[in-house]
Amino acid sequence: MVGGDSKIVAPDGRVLRLADNEHEAVLVADLDLSVATRKYALDSLEHPRFLTPHWRRLVREIALRAKTEGRFELPPPAEE
Numbered sequence: 001m002v003g004g005d006s007k008i009v010a011p012d013g014r015v016l017r018l019a020d021n022e023h024e025a026v027l028v029a030d031l032d033l034s035v036a037t038r039k040y041a042l043d044s045l046e047h048p049r050f051l052t053p054h055w056r057r058l059v060r061e062i063a064l065r066a067k068t069e070g071r072f073e074l075p076p077p078a079e080e
Contacts, residue, residue, distance in 0.1 A: 011036045033066045 006019040008029045019025040038059060045055050 009040045011039075013040060036066075038063070 005021060006025070006027060007015050008017040008027050008031075010016050010031070016029040017027040019027055042059065045052050045059075
């Protein structure tokens with residue numbers, strides 16, 4: 001894999017979907033949050049370091065939504 005590619009990673013570390021750096025893509029995958037351990041997200045806090053505050057906020061938000069709603073859904077895209 002080339003660094004910088006967007007991807008969706010399963011709780012066990014498998015890459016479920018991968019975008020390349022040359023083409024636009026929308027990645028979609030079904031995730032079972034009941035088996036998620038947050039390991040990949042927590043490991044990702046270290047690299048790159050400048051994203052650490054953003055990753056920490058995202059992890060907290062997803063954990064809270066999963067706990068209170070039993071699921072996590074992205075909001076609809078903003079109108080352009």
